[in-house]
Amino acid sequence: MADSTTASAPKPSSSVKLVLLGEAAVGKSSLVLRFVNNDFQPNKEPTIGAAFLTQKCQLPNRIIKFEIWDTAGQERFASLAPMYYRNAQAALVVYDITKPSSLVKAKHWVAELQRQASPGIVIALVGNKLDLCEDDGPEQDQQDGEGVDEQQEDEVARKVSTEEAKAYAEEESLLFFETSAKTGHNVGEVFTAIANGIPEASLKGPKGAGAGTQSAISAAQDSTRVNLNAGNGNAGPKEGCAC
Amino acid sequence: METLDRTEWDVVIVGTGLAQSLLALSLSRSGKRVLHLDANDYYGGEEAAFSLDEARAWAAKHAAVDVSSSTHSHAAITTKQDDPTPGEGGDRPRLASSRAYSLTLSPHLIYARSDLVSTVVSSQIHNQLDFQAVGSWFVLHPRPPAFSITRLSRVPSGREDVFSDTALDLRAKRSLMKFLRFVGHYEEQGDVWEAEKETPFPTFLEQKFALPPSSHAPILALTLSQKPGSSTSTAVALPRIARHLRSLGVFGPGFSAVLPKWGGLAEIVQVACRACAVGGGVYVLNKGIRSVEKERRDEEPSAHIQLDGGENVSTRWLVGLDNDLRAVLQGRPARADETVATSRSISIVSSPLASLFPRTSEGGPIPAGAVISVPSANADEPPVFVLAHTSEAGECPMNQSVLYASVALPAEQGHERLRQAVTVLLDNVTERDPQEGQVKPEVLWEMAYQQTTPVSGDVQIGDDGVITLPAMAQDLVFDDGVLGGVKQAWQCITGEGPDVFMQFDAREGVGDDELND
Numbered sequence: 001m002a003d004s005t006t007a008s009a010p011k012p013s014s015s016v017k018l019v020l021l022g023e024a025a026v027g028k029s030s031l032v033l034r035f036v037n038n039d040f041q042p043n044k045e046p047t048i049g050a051a052f053l054t055q056k057c058q059l060p061n062r063i064i065k066f067e068i069w070d071t072a073g074q075e076r077f078a079s080l081a082p083m084y085y086r087n088a089q090a091a092l093v094v095y096d097i098t099k100p101s102s103l104v105k106a107k108h109w110v111a112e113l114q115r116q117a118s119p120g121i122v123i124a125l126v127g128n129k130l131d132l133c134e135d136d137g138p139e140q141d142q143q144d145g146e147g148v149d150e151q152q153e154d155e156v157a158r159k160v161s162t163e164e165a166k167a168y169a170e171e172e173s174l175l176f177f178e179t180s181a182k183t184g185h186n187v188g189e190v191f192t193a194i195a196n197g198i199p200e201a202s203l204k205g206p207k208g209a210g211a212g213t214q215s216a217i218s219a220a221q222d223s224t225r226v227n228l229n230a231g232n233g234n235a236g237p238k239e240g241c242a243c
Numbered sequence: 244m245e246t247l248d249r250t251e252w253d254v255v256i257v258g259t260g261l262a263q264s265l266l267a268l269s270l271s272r273s274g275k276r277v278l279h280l281d282a283n284d285y286y287g288g289e290e291a292a293f294s295l296d297e298a299r300a301w302a303a304k305h306a307a308v309d310v311s312s313s314t315h316s317h318a319a320i321t322t323k324q325d326d327p328t329p330g331e332g333g334d335r336p337r338l339a340s341s342r343a344y345s346l347t348l349s350p351h352l353i354y355a356r357s358d359l360v361s362t363v364v365s366s367q368i369h370n371q372l373d374f375q376a377v378g379s380w381f382v383l384h385p386r387p388p389a390f391s392i393t394r395l396s397r398v399p400s401g402r403e404d405v406f407s408d409t410a411l412d413l414r415a416k417r418s419l420m421k422f423l424r425f426v427g428h429y430e431e432q433g434d435v436w437e438a439e440k441e442t443p444f445p446t447f448l449e450q451k452f453a454l455p456p457s458s459h460a461p462i463l464a465l466t467l468s469q470k471p472g473s474s475t476s477t478a479v480a481l482p483r484i485a486r487h488l489r490s491l492g493v494f495g496p497g498f499s500a501v502l503p504k505w506g507g508l509a510e511i512v513q514v515a516c517r518a519c520a521v522g523g524g525v526y527v528l529n530k531g532i533r534s535v536e537k538e539r540r541d542e543e544p545s546a547h548i549q550l551d552g553g554e555n556v557s558t559r560w561l562v563g564l565d566n567d568l569r570a571v572l573q574g575r576p577a578r579a580d581e582t583v584a585t586s587r588s589i590s591i592v593s594s595p596l597a598s599l600f601p602r603t604s605e606g607g608p609i610p611a612g613a614v615i616s617v618p619s620a621n622a623d624e625p626p627v628f629v630l631a632h633t634s635e636a637g638e639c640p641m642n643q644s645v646l647y648a649s650v651a652l653p654a655e656q657g658h659e660r661l662r663q664a665v666t667v668l669l670d671n672v673t674e675r676d677p678q679e680g681q682v683k684p685e686v687l688w689e690m691a692y693q694q695t696t697p698v699s700g701d702v703q704i705g706d707d708g709v710i711t712l713p714a715m716a717q718d719l720v721f722d723d724g725v726l727g728g729v730k731q732a733w734q735c736i737t738g739e740g741p742d743v744f745m746q747f748d749a750r751e752g753v754g755d756d757e758l759n760d
Contacts, residue, residue, distance in 0.1 A: 024245070051521040072520035076245050079526035081286050081513040083371075083505065116342065224609045224635045226374040226494050226501050228364050 013056075013063040014203035018194065019085050020069065021113070022094035023105040024076045027128040030181035031094060032068050035191055040182050057195040062203075064195040066090075085113060089202060090122045090194045095165075097127040097178060098157045103165060110172055122197040124175035124190055127165055131180040133158040247527065248554040252278045254736060255548060255556065257532060257563030260288030261349070261508045262712045264515040266562060266729045268366065269745050271522030273737045278556060279516065279524055282531030286513050288564070289314050289715060290349035292506025292638070295341040298589075298690055308654075310584070310695040314566060314714055315348075317586075317654035318692035323685070336593035338687050339640040346589050346638060346690070347507035350630045350647040351721040352377055352467070352500040352614070354486055355493035358723040360501070363511065366745040371514045373505070375636060376498035378603040378610025382460045383668055385620040395615070395671045397601075398461040400499070401491055415458050422452045422462070427488055429481045440478035447477040463626070464616035467719045469585070469651040471625050472618065486720075497604025500720075502612045505637040508721070535561065535571050537707055544708035560736055562710040565703075572709065581698045585717040586657020588691040590646040590665050591639055594674045594684040599631050599644075611635045617664040625651040627664035628719055643687070649719065654693040661691060702728035704735050 020028040033039050036055040051072045057064045069088070074080045085091065093109045095102035106125060113123055162178060169176035175193050179186040253275040256263050264286075267279045285291055293301055302318040310316045322338070353359055353374075363369045380398035399405040405419050425432060439447050448454040448462060459472065466483040468475040490499035503510045520526055529551075536547040547557050561568070599613040610633075617627040630647040632638055639645050646668070648661040669684045700713025710732050716722050730744050 051517070072517060074517070074520045074526050077247075077525070077527040077530075079528045081517060083510065083513040084517065086505070224375045224611045224633075226376050226498075226608050228360060228369050228374060228494060230494050 011058075011061065011063050012203075013065060014198075015065045015067055016089045016195070016198055016203070017087055018066045018068050018090040018092060019088040020071055020092050020094065021075070021080075021085075021106075021109040022092075023096070023099075023102040024073070026094045026096040026099070026102050027181045028092070028094045029070055031092070031126065031128060031179060031187060031190075032070065034181045034184050034187045036068070038184065040184075042182070055191075057191050059192075059195055064198065064203075066191065066195075082116065085117045088113075088117055088121055089198055090124070091117065092124050092126055092190070092194070093174075094126045094128050095160065096129050097160045097165075098129055098132050100159050103127075103160050103168075107168065110174065114172075120199065120202060122175070122194055123172075124177065124194050124197075125165065125169045125172075126176075126190055127160060127162075127178040128181055129157075130178050130185055131182045246554060247278070247525075247550065247556055250278070250556050252276045252556060252558040254278070254560040254562060255280065255532075255546075255558040257281075257561070258288045258567045259283075259286045259512055259516060259528075260564065260712075261290045261512050261515075261715065262725050262729050263288070263562065263564070264512045264519070265362070265726065265745075266712070266732055267524055268368070268515045268519040268522070269729065269733045270736060271519040271524040272366075272747055273733070273739060275736065277519065277524040278558070279519065279526050280530050280532065280550070281528050282551070282567075284529040286516055286528070287348070287506075287509040288512075290347070290508040290512055292345045292347040292349075292509035295338070295344050295346075295688065297341075298344075298346055302690055302692070305692060310582075310693070312566060312570070314694055314696060316693045316695065317658070318690065319658075320688070320690045322688045336643075336685070336687065338591065339643075343640045344591065344638060345506040345509075346591075346645065347509050347647075349508035349715070350502070350632070351508055352502065352612075352630070352719060353721045354500045355490035355498075356486065357490075357721055358726045359511075359721050362726060362745045366515075366518070366747050368511070368514045368518050371517070372503055372510060373637075374494075374501040375504055375611035376495070376603075376608045377500040377502055377612035377614060377630075378498055378600055379613045380461070380464050381599065381613065381615045382464050383615055383617040383664070383671060384460060385618060395668075396461070398464050398616075400465060400487065411458065415455055418452050418454050419458060419462075422448065422454060423488065425452070426481060426484045429485055436477055436481060440476060442477050443473050444475045444477050444480040445472050447480075460616065460618050463618070464614070467614070467628065469625055469628065469649070469717065469719070471623050473622050495604070495607045497602070497607040498610060500612075502632070502636060504611070504635075532571050537709075544706065546708060558708075560708050560710060562712065562732060564714055565711045566714065568709065568711055582695050583651065583698050583717055584653040584657075585649055585651050585694045585696070586654050586661055586691065587647070587649045587694055588658065588661040588665070588689055590648065590686045591688040592644045592646060592669065592684050593687050594644070594682060595633060595642055596631060596644045596672050596674065596684060598672055598674075600633055609635070615668055617668065619660075627660055629664060629668060630719065649717075651717065654691070657693070658691045662689075665689075700724075700728075702731050704732065710735070 022028050030040060032053055036053050051070050053068045055066050057066060071080060091113050093106045095106040110123060113121060166176050175197060177186050177190045179190060254270055254277050256267050256279045259281040267277050271277050299320060302320050305315040305318040308317055380400060381395050382398055383395050396410055399408045405416055435451060445459045448459055463472050465487045466480045487499050516526060531551045533549045533551055538545060545557055545559055546561050547555060549555050600610045602609060613631045615629040619626060627648055627650045632645045634641045634643055646665055648665055650657050650660050652660060672684060674682050674684050696714050696717050703711045712728055715725060733744060734741060
């Protein structure tokens, strides 16, 4: 694990655990892949393999390093373990704007986070697959335009209106964006908004993630931790993976 | 929700206890298609960790006194408050909200030299786990005949401790040092102990090392033997004390054993299952198996399994605990193994019990756990062991603590012994509150239950493709035999050699280099 002494950059850098949630196949992993690699893979298989990605987000006065936890497909049969969202400081709850049931599921996840996760978690509600709705991309920059009727004509595939989701997000104090992982539209903005939304008080340097509700005693917490890589016997690590 | 109907698997694993979960992880990384089911809506099986609400539901389900088909029985909760609503108001210490707790059925100590530690490291899952130190061992001395007069003293576990121990006279100190030196290399000194294998350990200490009876309790505490001292043999005690001493200092000064933060082995389960899912394993909670039909296909055994909800799946291998599989496998012989009953309790205490967790070294980690041995005044009765966890272990809110007590007696006698031991322990711990001076710690909530486990268990690999894993033993210390069974099952299913078991490269994917900068 990282040591705080290495954080000697001019800007303070903090780690933030961010969990992805949402119905299967709404594009959770694709959003992250766009954000981390600026890449998109059509017809992506359900997520296995990549479960833990990191990406830095530069803010004017600090650097946020996202530790992004993917669901590893465990949402498919409602089998995500509590450790998945424990201590998360941010969550990306994703739905598919062409699939109303996915917004229902997203609302369920928001409720679950409000019940289970650390208080003060920053939640962003993200409607993905904007690219499937014709002409929507450029107009989206003006946000909810007036011509609702006109839009519905154009957007063959859209099944969840911006207004509906946005109203819900406001009610629950969530950040709200509509994105396209395919075109990259709004993807960076989501993460920047989350980074800006994390209260400075809950950031504690490179080991910050994981303190959660016990942030007030973070100093003490760090020193209860046993470093298994410090082993001097045969129980020690074989790979030098964790500096 | 997707359906599992008519899916085919290499391995279907029933139950998400520790053994099943480690097996699932190892198989997923060997390219096997793994379906991992649990009839419960939580992970962990018999090693689970619970919020208060979940514990209440669990206790209701395990309140029965029938021990023939279930590991856990006789569960009962007592709480001081009828209304455990959270709140700051009132002077009395209160329970916090249900989810502020993560109480574990498996508060096992893991010695630094345990294979479990090397396995979580070699499989990389330690990156998502936090381990904390178990610092001090204490003995709550009964002074016969009355149990009420007791003394809490730290057990010397190393050279420095022995010298600074004020309870021992110089002669006893010398004897103790001689004994500790001997245990460090006892295997090479067979002449000292091999003829005494079956000798009760206290007799051995007295005869071979001239250790006075007053010094026996601390030494017995280090064995963590749940048998009475008089029936703990020398052959059992020596390797256990050696294990303690050899684990000292492995991961830092001042401690020999660790505990996983957030709920004991349950946490390792969750992380292993997640890692298995990352490797392609499919997880379904809240789904048990209804029936199993076996057949041979292309000379290979296979099983058709009907799941709760009616879906049918087929698999080459079916794995689970004997308890979980026996009900659905026709013609399975009833459990003939000899079993042992242990009473256990979990107590939430209203204060941090700070004096149980002194720093045991300069620069080492602050302990989050402690062990308290409470020998019976009657030498023929088994001792109570209490594992104490601070709030730093992530199982209770700040300013509270959790006591996990156990004794090798059935519930009828055991629960009373546990309650007594916890009461005496709390009577002997002085808590100072900065505002109010001394405060008396009290038990806010307690759950007692009985655990019935086979005396010995081996993995059983049937030629019908059914593998049964043994239930976790009653031991307070994680038994490496569990891991041995998992490895055996994995070798049988994959046909791979033992050297690559759970040896995985870091698998963080993109951005890995940034992870550790």
